[in-house]
Amino acid sequence: QVRQERRAKAMEDAALLVQRAWRGKAARVAMKLVRRARAAREKQLDDAARFVQRVWLGHRGRVEAARLARLVEVDALKRRSLFDWAAIQVQRRWRGELGRRRADAERETRARRWKQMWDDRVGRPFWYDKLTGEIRWRKPQEALNLEPKPHCSNCEEQVADVECKDCSEFFCQTCFAAVHGGGKRRHHAFRALNDYYGSRIDYGEGEWPALWPSEVRQDEFAGWMPRSEAAVGDAGVAGSAQEATRSAQELAAAGEAAAAA
Structure with a gap:
């Protein structure tokens, strides 16, 4: 009986040893599997994070590259626009200068075509246009602008x-x-x-100082004359003006002859 008890106890101890060894091995295998699963999970998360970072960095790089490309394009466009603007400014100023020169030459040519002559019948000067044959008793604006200021x-x-x-x-x-x-x-x-454009304002004939409106008498036919020199009456002035008007053709012929001379 004692022998059987010892044998049963030895078998029980052996069974406990086998169970402990098996359970230890099973636990170690389970822990190894858990570690592998955890490492695989961490690797999967790390790969996912790296993929997200790579996608985000690539997207941000493409956006930055597109922005820099737009800046370069805008800068090039600004440079072209600046060159075009500078060329337009230079062309405009040069063409304006040429236009002003031509306008000044044209105005001077038009002003030089007027020639001052004297009418003995009326006793006062008149202006004769050498190109068109026009006669004016009042000094033309082109001739006024040529006078020194x-x-x-x-x-x-x-x-x-x-x-x-x-x-x-x-x-x-x-x-x-x-x-x-x-x-x-x-x-x-x-x-x-002078007016806004620098042309002399016609306040009456004669050199400076010009007469004031209260000192000038204006007639439809005879033009301007100082009141102090208007010795004749209204009838005399009108008669002289009508006589001067009737002799316009003779004055034109005389002006053409003088211009030819």
Whole structure:
């Protein structure tokens, strides 16, 4: 009986040893499988992260490359536009200069075609157009623009722009504002000598200073004349004007002969 008990106990210990060894091996195999699965999962996640990073970096690189390409294209377009703008500016300025030269030459040619002559019947000068044969009692605007412009009576350097009636002097804009800015001179009567384009304003015939409207008499036929020199009455002026009108053809012939001479 004792022997059987020892044998049963030895078999039980052997069974426990086998079970412990088997369970240990099974546990080690399970842990190895878990580690492998965990490593595979981590590798899968790492590969997925790398793939996402590669896709994102590629997308961002393509976007940046497209942006840089657009910047290069815009810069090239700006350069071409700048060159075109510069060329247009140069062409415009040069063509404007040529146009101004041609216009000045044309205006001077038109102004030079007028010739001043004297009518003994009326006792006053008239202007004859050598190209068209036109006769004018009033000095043409083209001839007025050729007359020298007066200088400022104050600084004597700048070309005068304003004439003061009470001072009987010419002023540039700066000197006129300084002299007539206050005091009694602020109420002086004045007028501009030239228009916006620099052409002389026709206030009457004669050299500077020109006559004021109150000092000039204007007739439909005889043109302008100073009131101080209008010794004849209305009938005499009208008769002289009508006589001058009737002799227009004779004056034209005389003008053509003088121009040819």
